[in-house]
Amino acid sequence: MPPRLLRIFLLAGVLAAPAFAADPADYVQSVEQWRAGRLERLTRADGWLALIGRHPLEVGVWSVGSAPGNAIRLAAGPDQLGTVTRTGDNTLTFALADGVEAAIDGTTERTAPLATSSAGKPTYVRAGTVNFYILEQGGRYFLRVRDSESARRKNFAGLDNYPVDPKWRIEANWVPFATPRQLPITNVVGLTQDAACPGKAVFTLDGRTYELLPLQDSPDDDLFFILTDATAGEETYEASRFLYSAPPKDGKVVLDFNRLYNPPCAFTPFTTCPLPPKENVLPFRLTAGEKKYRDKP
Template identity: 55%
Template sequence: MIPRVLLCGLLVLSVRSATAAAAAPDPAYVASLERARAERVERLTRPDGWLSLVGLHFLAPGANTVGTAADNQIVLTSGPAHLGTVMLDESGRATITLNPAADARVNGRQLLSVPLDETGAYGPTVVTCGSVTLFLIERGGRKALRVRDSESPRRKHFAGIDYFPIDPSWRVEATWVPFEPARRIAIRNILGQESPALIPGKAVFEHDGQKLELLPLVESADEPLFFVIADATSGEETYEAARFVYADPPRNGKLVLDFNQAVNPPCAFTPFATCPLPPKENRLPVAVRAGEKKYRGAHD
């Protein structure tokens, strides 16, 4: 006869083993996450990835001289002493006139003066000089030069990404509740600027018996739903501003939210990104210990 104490111990061990087996992630699912994470690192670290950002310079009306010399209105961290001058007119149109001695290229061609187009037929107008590239963006109704350097120290000294253990319980099926009509709310970015966002509905789900809701932002009709979230780990275990979660559009009133694929925004890696902050509805009262942890590398 098996002693009662030993029998109880075997039963507890059996229950724990069964629970662990039930909670173990599917190997195919783990493999898919690992592929996605490897692709993300590749995108971050490529020469024109987020780690290459070295500047975000808002333009003043009129002439804006650009270069590494201290007498420029816009002082770059690398590149020629005097790259050229960007003229911003009253209509918001920007034109760059390059210093011939800088030996710069505009979309691969030697040009001395050209309008800076944000969204041309072939993409934005890109000025290249050595390892440095710059182009025009608009944020909060203001025009700015975004500057990249493929030799950026952040890119060269990338510390890698840390993750929480994969937790299948944080891959949840949510109910889609459409808004008729879609709502518009103001979304603030990390610079304090606000812009309107279209909210077509909300995702409603449960985790550990608690009902939770999230609002997605719509970037374009052919893009996944985009959720900007914060939770009880924000500022401690995860990046303080936000994390991003993407999901395929709902089908038959359902969608899958996989928090194991929650990622840090670009501003977790560089101070020169302009990331959106979560609306108050997306500040979850629970700790989402899934996906990416706080970046441990240099930021500023």
């Protein structure tokens, strides 16, 4: 998993927990405030709920628009938005259709090159409430499309969490590896990439010892845990849940499971979320954090 992917999930998700509040009431309030921030980020106009498409982009010239007959048919937007071209050397350009009211990165250009997500700042094509950019992932290219007026965003049913319980804020021992290990991480569509794992968090619960392996780009970054437990598929999202923790300090890592949250795949089919490594499948019921999302009837 390339470093940029960890940044994507960090920016779109939530930050690691702040310092622990000694007063239980203050702690509960801090988690509730954190959850409110999580909800605000998730429901933004450019958030995961706005996604309406993820279209494979092979070499060739592809017409883009919402009308039938387009090679890439959008779920919303102009009938004819334009054409995207991908050459054999993966040069990408976009040409707006005649008369369409749209912009390429906010300019007046009608034809322009497209920078992909791997560039750090992709080129956005915008038409009204709809926009797209080129997602580069594992050597493949996709048109990722958003609509701030998407039905999924407008009809969002809210988040359901377990009650905050200080029991699930656990101080784990940090066991660093001599050098970071490359941990294979597979996503929901079967693509596997290696990611750096700097060590393991070891903790005891009800007399038993468990270990979790995090991902981390650099020593100053937060630890990123992808995990699941015995509630998965019934009370919580079946694929995984995410947790960020502050970097190790004095041989300790705080695992605040009250801040577990669902990956984007729990809300939309247009993402490719990472699955937990086998080491992070916990055998007990972790009744903390975010529950499975349930749409409105």
